[in-house]
Amino acid sequence: MRFLFCFFITITLAFGNLQNIFEEIVDTNSNLKDKSAKELIANSQKKLILLESFLNEVIKSQIKQKDYDDVINTxxxxxxxxxxxxxxxxxxxKEIELNTILAHQILENSIYEIQKSNTILENKENLNTHIQSYIDKLNKLQNIKLDNESKTLQNNLNELLNIITTCKEILKFLALNEESLLSNSIIDKLSISHILGFIESKLNILEIQQSKIISKIILSAFVFIVLFLLKGVIANLIVKTIALLSKFLQSNTIQCRIKAQINRPIITIITILSIQISLAILIYPNNIESKYQLWLNFAYILSFAWFFILLFKGYIVEILGDMLEKQNNFRKEVMNLILKTMYFVIFIITLLALLKNFGFNISAIVASLGIGGIAVALAIKDTLANFFASIIVLVDNSFNQGDLIACGDIEGVVVEMGLRRTTVRTFDNALLFVPNSILANTSIRNWNRRKAGRMIRMTIGITYSAKLEQIQTCIKDIKEMLENNPKIAKATDDRDTSELKRMLVHKNIVSSDDLLGYKNTIYVGFDNFGDSSLNILVHCFSASTQWSEWMNTKEEICYEIFKIVEKNNLSFAFPSQSIYIESMPK
Incomplete structure (x- = not known):
């Protein structure tokens, strides 16, 4: 029996040494038989010290209530x-065991109520009323009569009575020390009872009937009006306090827009608070009914979620944007993934808070996820695959937002990388939504990972009437033209190898030109004997990788080759066939 009770104490009294102190008080009470007067005095002094320690733990720690319904019903x-x-x-x-658990539940609920009631609106009368109600509940648990003279039953009953006695002693000691439990500040002097008493005395002087009810209405209306009128001032103070943390945002326009956004949820929260306080005053000394408190908490949760989303969307987005402008090594898609993840976290926390508010057992829900984890995983396996694929793509750094990529039949500019899919804008201005798992498991061609050099490759067909010296001179002239053209990439061009340091790669270990994307090969030579032409292969790279500049360079090279071919008295060949007839029919 003792083990069962202490087990529940260990779980629920999660803060401080309440469990250990409780066990020592129970042991002290159980060792009173056959003791001398001196030993009894020593035990009493020890118990007083333990009770004071218990009081201190209640003041400085917070306990969480546990749901015992399943155990009690069983x-x-x-x-x-x-x-x-x-x-x-x-x-x-089993009855003795049940009453043991109920005794623990009563003690836990009483401590929870004491901690919950420790506000500037609480008074000593309320506290003593709460404690006395729990002592009355403990008294009812003692009414167990044994029809069986079993020694085991008698020992268990004695254990239960000892535990109940200990609980009552603790509660009575807490009631005697209400000064320590309640606020001792000057604000406590302004509790509801004092203010209502003052208003009621003034109404009695004026001989006004129903002075108690009218005093509550007056105080409630006064508090609501004051908070309602000052809600804008309070909201502005909060906004200005938050703005002190964001002085580095230089744009006043951005600051004003963010302030205007977060000002609305703050005003909503203050309005809900004013309604709650006014309602609490009207029904004083009773507490707000749980069904009304439920919806007030619902409004609080949604308002705070709204506030944090706007706060995050305003300041954090601007902070990350400012970092992206100042630091080139920050990837936009990583920032975008962080934002989406934070929005998802806020949504999950809000959902769990709402479920908890409406009485759902969050621990049981989390535990059920473990039981049904396989079914859930199978149901959302594609979504999970895309989520982890997005992480893989980010780690691999295959592409960035704004890069031109080709992946299978997909080709276009990356617009945005999301948690599940990546958005790509195609060349014909269509918007593709590509699952990240496809990008993670398929080869990707990234056209933007080039510093200099976009390939120009063409075959020049010369007629078979050309002479060898003419072809050799033509090849030499084309090669000189390419080497002297500033728009053609060459081996002597400057290299920017600073990026190798950021990539933690030594330039002597890897081919830095290939890693960074520098291509500068120039080749012009006699390629082969075609069916209807002598083919000269021209292979080079433009200095620029931009499509428009590459096309202009390619066009310019074609013009220069045309001039060189004409200068060398050569002709361009075209597909043709010669037919030889051995004899003419007679």
Whole structure:
């Protein structure tokens, strides 16, 4: 029995040493038989020290309530079953066990209520009322009569009575020390009871009937009007405080826009708070009914979620944008993934808070995810595959937003990389939404990973009437023209190898030109004997990788080759066939 009770204490009294202190008080109470007067005095002093330690732990720590409904319902069913089959011994044993758990629940709820009630609106009368109600509940748990003279039942009952006595002693000690539990600041002097008493006394002087009700209405209306009128001022103070953290944002336009956005949820939160306080004053000294508090909490959760989304969307996006402008090594798609992940996290936290507010057992939901994890994984396997594929693509650094890529039948400019898919704008201005798993598992051709050099390759067909000296001179002239053209990439061009340091690659270990994207090969030579032409191969790279500049360079090279061919008295060949007839028919 003792183990069961201490086990629950260990789980729920999660902060401080409440469990250890409780066990010591129970042991002290159980060792009072056959003690001398001196030992009894020593035990009393020890118990006083333990009670003071318990009080200090209650003041400085916070406990979380545990749901015992399943355990309690199970024990009640076992009691009923044993009573029906005539097993009274086991029924009594389960009844004692049930009352032990209920005693623990009562102590936990009382501490939770004390901590919850420790506000500037709480008073000593309310605190004592709460504690007395829990002591009355503990008294009811003592009414167990044993029909069986079993020694085990008697020991368990004595253990239960000792635990109940300990709980009542703790609660009575807390009631005697309400000054320590409640706020001792000057604000406590302005509690609801004092303010209502002051208003009521003034109304009595004026001989106004129903002074209690009217005093509540007056105070409630006053608080609501003051908070409602000052909500703009309070909101501006909060906004200005937040703005102090973002002085580095130089644009006043951006600052004003962000302030205007986050000002709305702050005003909403203050309005809800004013309604809650006014309602609490009207029904004082009773608490707001749970069904109304439920919807107030619902409004708070949504308002705070709204506030954090706008705050994040405003300041964080601007901060990341400013970092992207100042630091070239920050990848846009990584920032975009961070933003989307943060929005998702805010959504999940809000959803869990709403479920918790409406009474759902979040722990049970999380545990059920483990049981049904396989089914969920199978149902969303494609979504998970795309999510992890997006991480792989980012780590591999295959492309950036704005790059021109080709992947299978997909070719276009990368617009945005998302958690599930990547958006690509094609050359005919269509928008493609490509699952990230396709990009992670298919070879990608990235046209933007070039510093200098876009290939120009063509075959010049010369007629078979050309002489060898003419072809050799033509090849020499074309090669000189390419080497002297500033728009053609050459081996002597400057290289920017600073990026190798950022990539943590030594230029002597790898081919830096190939890694960074420098191509400068120039080749002009007699290629082959074609069916209807002598073919000269021209292979080179433009200095620029831009499509428009590459096309202009290619056009200019074609013009120069045309001039060189004419200068060497050569002619361009075209597909033709010669037919030889051995004899003419007679």
């Amino acid at each position: 024990l009640k069913e076992q009691i009923t079953i044993n009573q029906n089959i005539g097993n009274l011994y086991l029924a009594k044993l």
